[in-house]
Amino acid sequence: MATMLDSRTPPKAAAQPPVKRRRRSSPVHWNFAGGLAGWIWLAIVVMPIYWIVITSLKLQNDYYDTNPLAPPADPTLENYRFVLESDFVQYFINSVIVTVGAVGPAVLVSFMAAYAIIRGGAGSRFLRAVNGLFLMGLAIPLQAVIIPIYLIIIRIQMYDTLGAIILPSLAFAIPLSVLVLGNFIRDVPKELFESMRMDGATEWGTLWRLAFPLTRPALVTVTIYQGLTVWNGFVLPLILTQSPEQRTLPLALWEFQGQYSVNIPAVLASVVLTTLPILTLYVIGRRQLLSGLTAGFSK
Amino acid sequence: MTIAPPVVRTAPLSARSAAGSGSVSWMAWPALIAFTLFGLIPLVGVLVLSFSSWSGQTTDIPFSGLDSWRSVLADPQLPHALGVTFLIMALSWVVQTPLSILIGVFLAAQHRYRGVLAVLYFIPLLLSQAAISITYKALLDPNFGLGAGLGFEFLQQDWLGDSTLAVGVVVFVVSWQFIPFHSLIYQGGVRQIPASMYEAAQIDGAGRVRQFFSITLPQLKYTIITSSTLMVVGSLTFFDLIWVLTAGGPGDATRALAVDMYTRGFKANLMGPASVIAVILVLCGLVLALALRRLGGRDQADSQLEGA
Numbered sequence: 001m002a003t004m005l006d007s008r009t010p011p012k013a014a015a016q017p018p019v020k021r022r023r024r025s026s027p028v029h030w031n032f033a034g035g036l037a038g039w040i041w042l043a044i045v046v047m048p049i050y051w052i053v054i055t056s057l058k059l060q061n062d063y064y065d066t067n068p069l070a071p072p073a074d075p076t077l078e079n080y081r082f083v084l085e086s087d088f089v090q091y092f093i094n095s096v097i098v099t100v101g102a103v104g105p106a107v108l109v110s111f112m113a114a115y116a117i118i119r120g121g122a123g124s125r126f127l128r129a130v131n132g133l134f135l136m137g138l139a140i141p142l143q144a145v146i147i148p149i150y151l152i153i154i155r156i157q158m159y160d161t162l163g164a165i166i167l168p169s170l171a172f173a174i175p176l177s178v179l180v181l182g183n184f185i186r187d188v189p190k191e192l193f194e195s196m197r198m199d200g201a202t203e204w205g206t207l208w209r210l211a212f213p214l215t216r217p218a219l220v221t222v223t224i225y226q227g228l229t230v231w232n233g234f235v236l237p238l239i240l241t242q243s244p245e246q247r248t249l250p251l252a253l254w255e256f257q258g259q260y261s262v263n264i265p266a267v268l269a270s271v272v273l274t275t276l277p278i279l280t281l282y283v284i285g286r287r288q289l290l291s292g293l294t295a296g297f298s299k
Numbered sequence: 300m301t302i303a304p305p306v307v308r309t310a311p312l313s314a315r316s317a318a319g320s321g322s323v324s325w326m327a328w329p330a331l332i333a334f335t336l337f338g339l340i341p342l343v344g345v346l347v348l349s350f351s352s353w354s355g356q357t358t359d360i361p362f363s364g365l366d367s368w369r370s371v372l373a374d375p376q377l378p379h380a381l382g383v384t385f386l387i388m389a390l391s392w393v394v395q396t397p398l399s400i401l402i403g404v405f406l407a408a409q410h411r412y413r414g415v416l417a418v419l420y421f422i423p424l425l426l427s428q429a430a431i432s433i434t435y436k437a438l439l440d441p442n443f444g445l446g447a448g449l450g451f452e453f454l455q456q457d458w459l460g461d462s463t464l465a466v467g468v469v470v471f472v473v474s475w476q477f478i479p480f481h482s483l484i485y486q487g488g489v490r491q492i493p494a495s496m497y498e499a500a501q502i503d504g505a506g507r508v509r510q511f512f513s514i515t516l517p518q519l520k521y522t523i524i525t526s527s528t529l530m531v532v533g534s535l536t537f538f539d540l541i542w543v544l545t546a547g548g549p550g551d552a553t554r555a556l557a558v559d560m561y562t563r564g565f566k567a568n569l570m571g572p573a574s575v576i577a578v579i580l581v582l583c584g585l586v587l588a589l590a591l592r593r594l595g596g597r598d599q600a601d602s603q604l605e606g607a
Contacts, residue, residue: 034405036536046419068445113330120323130327137338141536143557144580148344171337174330203323232427234539250429256432264437271430
């Protein structure tokens with residue numbers, strides 16, 4: 001605590017008036033209450049994560065008779081082996097298929113729609129109506145329309161397939177993606193579009209050669225946000241699939257937990273394994289991931 | 300990839316840019332079709348199904364007029380589910396908002412530990428609610444969980460077996476996952492406050508606490524509204540978390556609207572009444588979103604939500 005305080009006490013500039021303070025990017029000083037809340041909450045966040053990891057490395061017997069917060073005396077990967085042998089490779093592949101299959105097309109069609117709305121919205125009532133529709137779509141919670149979706153999926157005979165998860169995931173990724181991508185395309189200077197047009201480029205060509213490179217950061221952000229949403233999705237697989245072969249990771253996790261509820265270390269190893277891909281991505285692209293998480297919500 | 304198919308008619312060079320709109324309209328169609336099929340049609344569909352007595356087991360859908368509505372509205376389960384939903388909503392707002400603001404302000408300042416903090420801090424956002432709930436279920440086990448291991452009497456309660464405690468656990472787990480998200484929003488909001496305001500306040504002799512309440516909080520008004528809207532409307536749809544953690548139990552202590560809908564529809568095969576609950580869910584969301592929008596003034600809320 002003491003060191004923390006020391007490090008944060010603003011360099012006692014009391015002697016000098018605030019003229020020399022360099023606070024360009026941080027208008028707010030360190031504050032005690034915020035710091036306290038920040039550090040305590042950090043502990044609350046980290047503790048369960050630490051516990052998951054160390055417990056997943058313990059044998060089942062050790063789990064029951066050692067201190068839960070003590071690291072394992074002899075760490076074992078036995079639980080991981082057990083989880084991998086329980087078809088988690090299959091579930092992992094399913095999750096990848098569903099995520100890529102939903103997010104790829106969703107971002108593509110959203111990008112096209114956003115482009116159309118920004119470029120043509122001023123002169124087309126149709127495009128303005130489409131825009132209004134997507135804005136309204138932001139307010140539709142997936143859970144609330146899950147029953148008709150279930151009916152549609154049965155009717156088109158896609159129940160218990162990965163496609164059944166992909167289609168609604170794709171559709172529900174569209175409104176927010178259009179909104180965010182539209183905001184970025186709007187920032188592209190009009191003159192650039194104009195000069196593309198002068199050069200005789202088609203709208204389709206302009207979309208790819210001008211808008212695409214200039215909105216690439218936004219596309220990455222949106223892809224990450226939607227990817228995470230679909231990857232972690234639970235309701236759609238729960239309702240629209242049935243057989244173990246079609247399970248995605250969150251659902252598999254839940255089933256696994258139901259089946260081996262006494263084998264806590266194995267259950268936690270499955271939690272670690274399903275989270276590992278995302279954590280790896282997080283380490284690689286933290287900045288983009290975090291901006292992706294608040295996509296469209298914070299300016 | 301970049302080769303333009305000749306499908307598109309180029310706008311006549313002399314035309315104003317708006318005149319070329321006809322040639323871009325087609326690009327909106329794929330998204331429109333996808334969203335119509337699985338977003339709009341189901342929205343209408345849920346209203347239609349609320350007048351049916353579909354079992355979900357067959358494709359035969361018998362219509363039964365207002366029967367489902369009557370039975371749901373007369374069922375004491377509805378006020379209970381509404382009560383649970385609003386209780387969880389209110390508690391999680393009360394827990395998350397002050398903490399998120401404090402932490403957001405803290406994170407917005409430059410300091411030495413920011414990098415480390417940020418890396419660890421946002422991990423909960425990446426985990427699926429299923430994973431989080433499974434973890435907490437094991438962690439809170441009265442016999443083998445953390446409490447037993449540490450020997451703390453207080454932690455050794457039957458967290459998920461007691462009605463009051465179970466609601467508390469749901470609120471805590473929600474906060475555990477989402478406080479980082481809302482802190483992130485507040486951090487962005489705080490960074491937008493002009494430094495000059497604080498400098499002026501300092502010259503006027505205002506202390507830290509005073510600055511927080513007189514500058515930071517009022518300046519964050521629209522951020523608070525955005526964040527609260529997301530919290531409140533989002534809490535209507537908590538399903539994964541509650542379902543995995545308690546499945547609505549013990550008894551029906553945590554049977555919020557979304558859980559109630561799922562249980563009626565997919566466990567009891569009563570899709571009609573379940574659709575009624577779904578319609579109520581949509582209405583609650585709309586009313587709350589509109590109410591919060593009014594609170595902030597129409598234009599501002601708009602630009603906040605739309606700004607990326």
